[in-house]
Amino acid sequence: MTTIAHEIELEALSEDTLNGRLVLDSALPFLGSVKVRVSVRVGGAQTTVAELLDLKQGAVLALDRLVDEPLDVLVDEHVVARGMLVAVGDNFGVRITQTATAATTASSG
Amino acid sequence: MIAAVRPIHVPGASALESLRQRAVQSLEAWARDWVSGWANDAQRLAALHVRSEVEPTRTQHYSAVRTEAGCAWFRDGPADRLSFGRAIAGAELMSGSIGADDWITSIVDRAWEERNRTLCSALLGTSVLTLSAASQDALPHTLFALGSGAVQVSCEWLGLHAIFDSGVWHSVPPVERAATNRLAKAIPLDRALQRATTHLDVMLGSVEIELPKLLDLREGDVLRLPQRLDEGIAVLCEGKLLVRAALGELRGHKSVRISADPQ
Numbered sequence: 001m002t003t004i005a006h007e008i009e010l011e012a013l014s015e016d017t018l019n020g021r022l023v024l025d026s027a028l029p030f031l032g033s034v035k036v037r038v039s040v041r042v043g044g045a046q047t048t049v050a051e052l053l054d055l056k057q058g059a060v061l062a063l064d065r066l067v068d069e070p071l072d073v074l075v076d077e078h079v080v081a082r083g084m085l086v087a088v089g090d091n092f093g094v095r096i097t098q099t100a101t102a103a104t105t106a107s108s109g
Numbered sequence: 110m111i112a113a114v115r116p117i118h119v120p121g122a123s124a125l126e127s128l129r130q131r132a133v134q135s136l137e138a139w140a141r142d143w144v145s146g147w148a149n150d151a152q153r154l155a156a157l158h159v160r161s162e163v164e165p166t167r168t169q170h171y172s173a174v175r176t177e178a179g180c181a182w183f184r185d186g187p188a189d190r191l192s193f194g195r196a197i198a199g200a201e202l203m204s205g206s207i208g209a210d211d212w213i214t215s216i217v218d219r220a221w222e223e224r225n226r227t228l229c230s231a232l233l234g235t236s237v238l239t240l241s242a243a244s245q246d247a248l249p250h251t252l253f254a255l256g257s258g259a260v261q262v263s264c265e266w267l268g269l270h271a272i273f274d275s276g277v278w279h280s281v282p283p284v285e286r287a288a289t290n291r292l293a294k295a296i297p298l299d300r301a302l303q304r305a306t307t308h309l310d311v312m313l314g315s316v317e318i319e320l321p322k323l324l325d326l327r328e329g330d331v332l333r334l335p336q337r338l339d340e341g342i343a344v345l346c347e348g349k350l351l352v353r354a355a356l357g358e359l360r361g362h363k364s365v366r367i368s369a370d371p372q
Contacts, residue, residue: 050303
């Protein structure tokens with residue numbers, strides 16, 4: 001069997017916007033099904049392998065955050081917001097205290 | 110697919126110089142027997158070069174020499190033979206074409222063979238096993254690879270352009286070891302590992318959120334995580350769950366008390 005292959009001529013594209021209408025607005029209903037994993041980090045700690053191997057139950061690790069510092073809300077390992085630790089019924093939760101846009105406005109203003 | 114692994118030879122300048130000196134000395138001995146008027150030409154061998162970068166040439170013909178320790182290939186083109194003939198018999202005798210005088214041609218051929226034999230014995234450190242003709246295609250491709258350990262010996266005056274394989278290094282004594290004590294002393298792997306640092310992340314949990322909801326996130330909103338208060342929070346090392354812990358405070362810092370390993 002022979003496969004017939006045709007060369008494809010690519011149309012030249014210019015970067016001019018034709019009518020400037022946003023495509024995202026009309027696409028939002030579809031984007032609504034896109035899910036993003038959001039993680040909440042309390043803090044971190046630097047240890048040596050020796051300390052790690054010697055870790056026992058009941059040991060206490062001090063983290064690199066002060067008690068009153070907020071938690072990091074992460075998307076893909078980037079901090080997108082910060083918040084306070086809360087309990088929501090029997091579950092952990094976080095109350096947002098600062099979002100990235102608010103942070104930008106705060107720093108620029 | 111498993112990639113082939115080969116050693117990379119990095120010959121030092123002093124090692125190349127020691128090969129060069131050996132080549133010059135052996136050719137001086139040879140030249141006394143074969144080069145007419147050698148006394149006038151004694152300085153010519155100073156222009157002999159030994160390099161660790163080997164390049165293929167356009168000439169197809171080579172004289173191959175095999176020894177127990179390694180092999181060498183001498184480029185054997187008409188121009189090489191002509192330079193060589195002029196060097197040993199003098200320009201006036203070689204002014205015609207090479208085949209003009211059978212007697213001279215036979216001497217030149219014999220001298221050529223002896224030169225190759227002498228140089229191989231000197232650089233490869235063993236006696237010569239065979240001499241034969243070879244085409245460039247017959248040369249191992251690896252000679253021209255980076256760090257092959259092959260060396261190129263050349264001297265324009267003698268029409269000499271030879272490639273020696275990495276066998277030449279078997280006969281080169283190791284360089285003085287005086288510099289060794291400058292190097293840091295190696296420490297046992299387990300001790301080095303113990304000093305190696307790693308970063309732990311303490312994670313409250315995570316939740317999947319639809320994109321529009323995330324884009325709408327405002328101050329004061331509360332994200333409810335699926336992790337339960339009584340589960341303890343996760344201590345991660347390089348993204349992997351290491352142990353679970355309870356949250357607390359120690360000297361003004363957020364802290365965790367290790368409760369159990371994850372199993």
